[in-house]
Amino acid sequence: xxxxxxxxxxxxxxxxxxxxxxxxxxxxxxxxxxxxxxxxxxxxxxxxxxxxxxxxxxxxxxxxxxxxxxxxxxxxxxxxxxxxxxxxxxxxxxxxxx
Amino acid sequence: xxxxxxxxxxxxxxxxxxxxxxxxxxxxxxxxxxxxxxxxxxxxxxxxxxxxxxxxxxxxxxxxxxxxxxxxxxxxxxxxxxxxxxxxxxxxxxxxxxxxxxxxxxxxxxxxxxxxxxxxxxxxxxxxxxxxxxxxxxxxxxxxxxxxxxxxxxxxxxxxxxxxxxxxxxxxxxxxxxxxxxxxxxxxxxxxxxxxxxxxxxxxxxxxxxxxxxxxxxxxxxxxxxxxxxxxxxxxxxxxxxxxxxxxxxxxxxxxxxxxxxxxxxxxxxxxxxxxxxxxxxxxxxxxxxxxxxxxxxxxxxxxxxxxxxxxxxxxxxxxxxxxxxxxxxxxxxxxxxxxxxxxxxxxxxxxxxxxxxxxxxxxxxxxxxx
Numbered sequence: 001x002x003x004x005x006x007x008x009x010x011x012x013x014x015x016x017x018x019x020x021x022x023x024x025x026x027x028x029x030x031x032x033x034x035x036x037x038x039x040x041x042x043x044x045x046x047x048x049x050x051x052x053x054x055x056x057x058x059x060x061x062x063x064x065x066x067x068x069x070x071x072x073x074x075x076x077x078x079x080x081x082x083x084x085x086x087x088x089x090x091x092x093x094x095x096x097x098x
Numbered sequence: 099x100x101x102x103x104x105x106x107x108x109x110x111x112x113x114x115x116x117x118x119x120x121x122x123x124x125x126x127x128x129x130x131x132x133x134x135x136x137x138x139x140x141x142x143x144x145x146x147x148x149x150x151x152x153x154x155x156x157x158x159x160x161x162x163x164x165x166x167x168x169x170x171x172x173x174x175x176x177x178x179x180x181x182x183x184x185x186x187x188x189x190x191x192x193x194x195x196x197x198x199x200x201x202x203x204x205x206x207x208x209x210x211x212x213x214x215x216x217x218x219x220x221x222x223x224x225x226x227x228x229x230x231x232x233x234x235x236x237x238x239x240x241x242x243x244x245x246x247x248x249x250x251x252x253x254x255x256x257x258x259x260x261x262x263x264x265x266x267x268x269x270x271x272x273x274x275x276x277x278x279x280x281x282x283x284x285x286x287x288x289x290x291x292x293x294x295x296x297x298x299x300x301x302x303x304x305x306x307x308x309x310x311x312x313x314x315x316x317x318x319x320x321x322x323x324x325x326x327x328x329x330x331x332x333x334x335x336x337x338x339x340x341x342x343x344x345x346x347x348x349x350x351x352x353x354x355x356x357x358x359x360x361x362x363x364x365x366x367x368x369x370x371x372x373x374x375x376x377x378x379x380x381x382x383x384x385x386x387x388x389x390x391x392x393x394x395x396x397x398x399x400x401x402x403x404x405x406x407x408x409x410x411x412x413x414x415x416x417x418x419x420x421x422x423x424x425x426x427x428x429x430x431x432x433x434x435x436x437x438x439x440x441x442x443x444x445x446x447x448x449x450x451x452x453x454x455x456x457x458x459x460x461x462x463x464x465x466x467x468x469x
Contacts, residue, residue, distance in 0.1 A: 009133060009158055013174065043174040047158040051178045059157040093157040 002033055002082065005090040010048070014041040019088065028083035030062060031074040048091055063090040102424045103168065103466040104432055105149065106440055107136035110458035112151055114169045117453075119426055121444040124453045130172065131163065135202075138419060141466045142208035142216075150216055150232060152203040160202050162218075164232050175232030179203070179220055182239035188222065189250040198222045198242075205419065207261035211268070219258030223249060223275040225287065238287035241273070245292065245310045249278035252313050252332075259418055260314075265321045272327065272342065277302070277313035280329065282342050293342030297331060316418040318360045320367035328370050328397070330360040330418070335372060337397050348397020353384055359421035363446060364429040368396040371423075371431060371447060373416040381436075382413040390433070392447050406450035407441065414439070419462035426467055434460025 001021040011018060022036040031054070038045045049056050054074065056062070061070040064082045081087040104115040111129030130136075134153045142148040149165040151172070160179065163172045185198035201221040209215035214231040224242055226235045249256060257276055264270035269286045272293075279294040292309045300306045302313055313332035320326065329336040329345065333356050336345040349355035354374045363369035370393050376384045383389065387410065390403040414435035424430035431447050434440045438457040443450045 007157075009155070013158075013161070043161075046160065046177045052180060057157070057159060 001085050002028060002036070003085050003088045004033060004037055005088045007091060007093045009093070010044060010091065013043055013047065016041065021085075024083075027075075027077050029075050029077055030069065030072065033078075033089055034074075059094040061092045061094050063092055064088065100426060101468045102426065102430060103141070103146075103468055104422075104440065104442075104453070105139040105141060105169070105462075105464040105466065106434055106457065106460060107139045107151070107419075107462035108434075108438070108458035108460050109135055112136040112139050112153075112169075113454070113457060115440065115453050121426075121430055121442060126454055127169070129458075130169070134161075136461065137202060137204050138206050138462045138464075140206045140208060140464045142213040143210050144208070145213035146466055146468055148208065148213040148231075150206045150208060152206055152218070154202045160200075162203065162206075162232050176228070176234050179218070179226055179235055180237070181224060181242075182237040186242070186246065188246055188256065189248055191251060195247065198224070198246075201255060204257045204259045205261050207263060210263050210265055217261050217263075217271070219261050219273060221255045221257035222251075223256045223258040223278060225258055225261070225271075225273060227287065238283075240283070240288050241281060241290045244281055244290040246278075248308075248310050249275060250311060252276035260317045262317055262319055262324075262327075264324045266324050270324070270341070272317055272319070274314040274317050274329075276315065277311060277332075279310050279312040280314050280317060280327075280342055293338070294345070295343065296338070296345030297336065298334070299332070302332060315358045316360045318362045318370065320362045323367045326367065326396075328360050328362065330357050330372055332356065332378060335360070335397060348393070350393070350398035350400055352391060352400050357416075358418035359416055359433065361421045361423055361431065363431075364423050364425040365427075366394070366429075366446075369394045369446070370396065371421065373421065373433065375415060381415045383415075386411050386413060388412045388414065388435070390431070390447055390450075403443075403447045403450070405448060406443075412437075417461055419464075420460050422463050422465040424465045424467045430465065432463050432465055434463045436460065 100119045106113040111132040113128030117124045137152045139151040147168045151163040153161040187195035190196035205219035207217045218226040225238045260274040262272040274280045281290045297312045316330045318328045325341045327338045335349045337348045361371045388407040391400040414437040421433040431443045436459045440453045
């Protein structure tokens with residue numbers, strides 16, 4: 001199972017905890033994780049990536065294994081530790097303002 | 099006994115304020131959607147328990163929430179606002195053309211007769227409609243054909259912020275956009291006509307009397323007389339007696355005619371309310387005094403309403419969607435400020451009292467009068 005960590009506003013919206021577990025079939029990529037996330041929690045559609053273009057929203061970042069993966073191509077396979085669930089895939093609201 | 103439910107959208111969530119018809123003692127509920135901007139929360143005239151809320155942030159984008167129990171519980175409905183066809187371009191701040199990009203929903207206006215039909219005014223300016231209670235949204239693209247390439251954002255963005263549904267003619271809708279002007283459809287939203295004749299924007303437009311481009315801040319009508327419209331423009335308070343065919347100025351003796359909201363008394367079609375703001379570069383009330391101005395003659399002759407409102411050291415603004423009226427026998431007037439106060443008058447504006455002092459900045463106020 002893939003472990004995805006959500007920011008607090010999306011936890012409340014999806015009525016879930018800090019982390020959700022997802023079954024992802026096929027290659028584990030940003031796209032396949034988000035597809036599975038949105039299938040399980042349809043209310044999250046449009047909040048992390050655009051409905052149509054599937055582009056990541058400007059103030060959303062993706063982290064895993066201590067790395068910022070936000071600028072990676074969405075269909076590039078993620079590290080095995082994410083695929084086997086030992087590392088979390090983190091959806092983070094970017095720091096902004098002061 | 100009748101009661102009122104005041105729906106308040108703020109920078110950091112929604113609040114619902116309720117009282118009986120005396121409007122002396124209030125219950126405050128919220129925040130709903132804490133931490134999110136609630137540009138608008140509005141109720142269906144056909145079913146008072148059906149509410150819609152526009153919820154957004156810069157991080158997570160736009161959501162639409164719906165309640166079927168008067169705001170006790172909510173469920174997110176569809177948030178997919180996709181412009182019809184190829185969106186095209188509009189005028190940007192520097193005069194160049196810029197692609198149409200959806201940013202947020204400013205205004206939600208439920209149908210007068212069907213709780214499942216609701217209109218959404220969005221930024222970049224367009225009008226969407228849902229006919230299934232918010233489960234899907236479709237643009238009414240004819241609006242952007244009304245010289246949309248000449249529309250230009252105001253300081254707050256290029257937003258469709260006002261939607262007035264004609265209670266007599268269901269095919270007629272009025273909308274207003276900053277900074278494009280006012281528009282009317284007479285065929286249910288298929289085709290639209292700019293209705294800006296008589297407006298003069300001497301400092302904002304190269305052609306002060308252009309067809310489109312005027313920074314209209316708000317429109318209001320009395321339901322018994324939908325052909326008479328009142329407008330708070332960027333500068334100038336205006337009136338039309340022919341459904342927007344021609345406008346004339348009714349600023350009269352106002353201390354300043356810049357402002358945002360405008361409202362009409364529930365039982366007196368010639369009694370209107372505004373909140374003058376010092377200027378376009380100083381968005382607060384003049385002289386540190388929070389004064390609502392009332393005209394009982396449909397404009398030109400205005401009186402300051404001050405009883406119960408702060409008359410020194412007050413520097414708040416009242417945004418365009420933040421004033422509303424109830425329909426009780428003694429008409430109630432309500433407005434919210436950028437300082438987080440919501441004020442109410444249960445006697446047509448003669449006397450005011452705060453319902454709450456310390457909410458986040460208020461973006462919108464709507465009122466439901468409940469049987």
